[in-house]
Amino acid sequence: MSVEKRVIKKYPNRRLYDTATSSYITLGDVKQLVHDNIDIQVVDAKTQDDITRSVLLQIIFEEENGGAPMFSYEVLTQFIRFYGQAMQGMMGPFLEKNLQLFTQLQQKMQEQTRAMYGDNAMFNANLWGEFMKIQGPAMQNMMSSYLEQSTGMYLEMQNRMQEQTKQLFTGFGFPAYPPADKDKEGKS
Numbered sequence: 001m002s003v004e005k006r007v008i009k010k011y012p013n014r015r016l017y018d019t020a021t022s023s024y025i026t027l028g029d030v031k032q033l034v035h036d037n038i039d040i041q042v043v044d045a046k047t048q049d050d051i052t053r054s055v056l057l058q059i060i061f062e063e064e065n066g067g068a069p070m071f072s073y074e075v076l077t078q079f080i081r082f083y084g085q086a087m088q089g090m091m092g093p094f095l096e097k098n099l100q101l102f103t104q105l106q107q108k109m110q111e112q113t114r115a116m117y118g119d120n121a122m123f124n125a126n127l128w129g130e131f132m133k134i135q136g137p138a139m140q141n142m143m144s145s146y147l148e149q150s151t152g153m154y155l156e157m158q159n160r161m162q163e164q165t166k167q168l169f170t171g172f173g174f175p176a177y178p179p180a181d182k183d184k185e186g187k188s
Contacts, residue, residue: 005041006033010055012046031059090157098150 008030009017018025033040034056042055064071071079082091 003039005039008040008042008055009045010042010051016042016055017045027055027059027062030055034059094154094157097153101149 007019008025009019011017016025016027016030017023018029030040030042040052041050042052043049044051063069082088
């Protein structure tokens with residue numbers, strides 16, 4: 001069963017039109033749709049090109065320019081450095097998997113909060129502060145575990161790539177990878 005995406009048209013005057021509600025919306029409204037887990041597709045009204053990614057990047061750009069950016073200078077420069085590199089194609093899936101793990105961690109925290117304080121816990125800053133004091137060490141352990149898993153996934157991916165590269169180039173006789181025949185002769 002395929003879930004139909006909510007189509008939003010972007011007109012040359014930069015206005016966004018929500019076809020589901022037959023009304024113009026703002027970028028903030030698009031952000032809210034994403035928060036509400038509504039699948040969207042933004043199309044250029046003139047060319048019918050899918051411009052969803054550029055609109056989502058625009059939302060991220062505005063958030064980053066707000067008061068509490070998520071990405072540090074180091075993270076942003078690393079992202080840029082991955083473009084055009086051999087590992088660029090692997091970076092997206094790697095980040096996607098890590099975000100899924102992080103989302104699961106967040107859901108577990110929310111479940112713990114609800115179990116301790118009830119359904120209204122997220123709306124009460126005092127209760128959330130209490131929860132953070134009590135659960136702080138446990139959250140740090142969960143984050144450490146998450147980071148270890150993430151690092152482990154990366155190292156495993158790197159080792160597999162090195163092995164595949166070694167196997168690929170062994171037959172060519174490059175200096176770092178002697179041909180399989182010579183390698184066997186040298187050990188005899």
